[in-house]
Amino acid sequence: MDLKIFFSPLDADIFSHIKHSNSFYKSIKVNTEAMPDYEGADIAIIGIEEERGTVSNKGTGKGAMEIRKKLYQLKKGYGSYKIIDLGTLRNGIDLDETYGRLSEVCHILIENNVLPVVIGGSHDLSYGQYTAYENMDKLITLLNVDAYLDMEEGVSQPAHEQHIHKILLHEPNFLFNYSHLAYQSYLIDQTAINILEKLYFEAYRIGHLRSNMQDMEPIIRNADMLSFDITSIKSSDAPGNAKSQPFGLTGEEACQICWYAGLNEKLSSAGFYEYNPQHDDENKKTASVVATMIWYFIEGFYHRKNEQNFKNNDYLKFVVSMPSEPETLSFYKSKLSEKWWMEVPFPRGKEKYARNCIIPCSYSDYQKATNGDLPDRYITTHAKLI
Known part of the structure; x- marks a missing residue:
């Protein structure tokens, strides 16, 4: 299928100052003058400008481009890159249409063994990322990294505060397991934790994660889908979010989670949401943190060892x-x-x-x-x- 109808190309002038031949930008194919072919690619970057799902963090629609500016200046990592940037996903008439477009694009990519990396926009877009798996005849595990649980109910609640509740109630149900990392106890309702426990799902607060990071690796290794809310990173490391908190993951811990996720051979999509340049410092520190997280995720991807055949001599x-x-x-x-x-x-x-x-x-x-x-x-x- 031609994905060109879903995307707007990027302005090549944004990256014209990047000259080093070993830069990330020079090692991938970007939709500037022509849409790169996704067939044969390993990873496809998707920029999102949709922010109608948030009320408190308006400005996330500008996040993808700032992340790109930082990421593309980094040096190419390990492996032979087969990475494309599809450009900016065009918004739908309403939120549901944007979810549908993201879902369709991710579904096509995953079916063709291309891993979509979604950047920018509000966290409710993970619903579109999730529904991409609906017709794949398999049960999946969702890994969510967020300071909040986003399980609010009611039409008066903004979409980015209730998308997990929407995922849990989605029919048909193809969610086998849900794992939540780095929630902060004083920001969430205990009844929501109780609901997750009754469903035999997992939720780990930031303190538990920090003291048991090695034990988190098997949880990350079990995921099919990663959804990462930048709100989970503490404000001193990532101020670019209206709801950033003084406590949370460090930038290094966020990168370690992304490294583990990249190594995970089951994982077939990743999304990085809620970065807001309007709240970032003048050097765009948060964009640098997110760019480095994505770099480590890709580095992990190219270090995968194909460990899925448990009957061989390995x-x-x-x-x-x-x-x-x-x-x-x-x-x-x-x-x-x-x-x-x-x-x-x-x-x-x-x-x-x-x-x-x-x-x-x-x-x-x-x-x-x-x-x-x-x-x-x-x-x-x-x-x-x-």
Whole structure:
């Protein structure tokens, strides 16, 4: 399909000052005079100017271009880049039409093994990113990084404060798991956390994440989709947001999450939302932080090791006897990366769960099993499978 009808090209003069042959800009194909062909690409950058979904953070529509200016000046990283920039997605007549356009574009790219990276706009656009998976005949896991839960209800609430609630209620339901990282307890309603727990979904506050970053890696490695709200980064590192907070992720922690996400072979789309240049400092510090996050995400992508075939000789299998049901637990350890996975058998007749039955875990999960205790990851995953 010709994606040209959805996009406006970028002004080449914006990047004309970038001369270094090893710059990021010189290593990719950008929609300036002609739309680059997405077939054969690895990653496609999509700029968004839609901001009708926010009330408190107007100005996010200008974020994509500022991020590009910082990103494209960086040096090319590892690997042979096959990256394109499709330009700016044209807004629809209303929000729902913009969601639909983003959904259709992302769906086409994902179906062609191209990973869309969405930049700019308000966080409610992640709904369009999510619905791209609707007709793919698979259940997916959504990873959301945000200081807020965005589970408000009611027509009076702005879209960017209720898009997660909208995703949870979306029909048909193809959401297998939802993982939320870096929420700040004093900004959210505890009843929303209770709802997530009843659905066997995961939510980790900023303090837990910071003290257990290595344990967050298996959660990030299990995601099909990443949605990153810049509000989750503390204001001293990323002031470019009307709701930025004095506490939150550091820029380094945000980059580490993006590195893990890039390495994740399951992950097939990423979005970076809520950057507002109007609230940034004169040097556009926040744009630099987001650009570096995207750079690390791409760096992780080009370091992927194709670790998905658990039957080959690149894995060690450990079978642990348990004192009660289940009688045994099976673990897999990669000889290449030393990462761990755990098998959670799915019920007969529910083959749609097959791709979710071997889940990322940590060495501590294996240790817990050897001590006769079921890992929490097993319990929550099993509850969703039955």
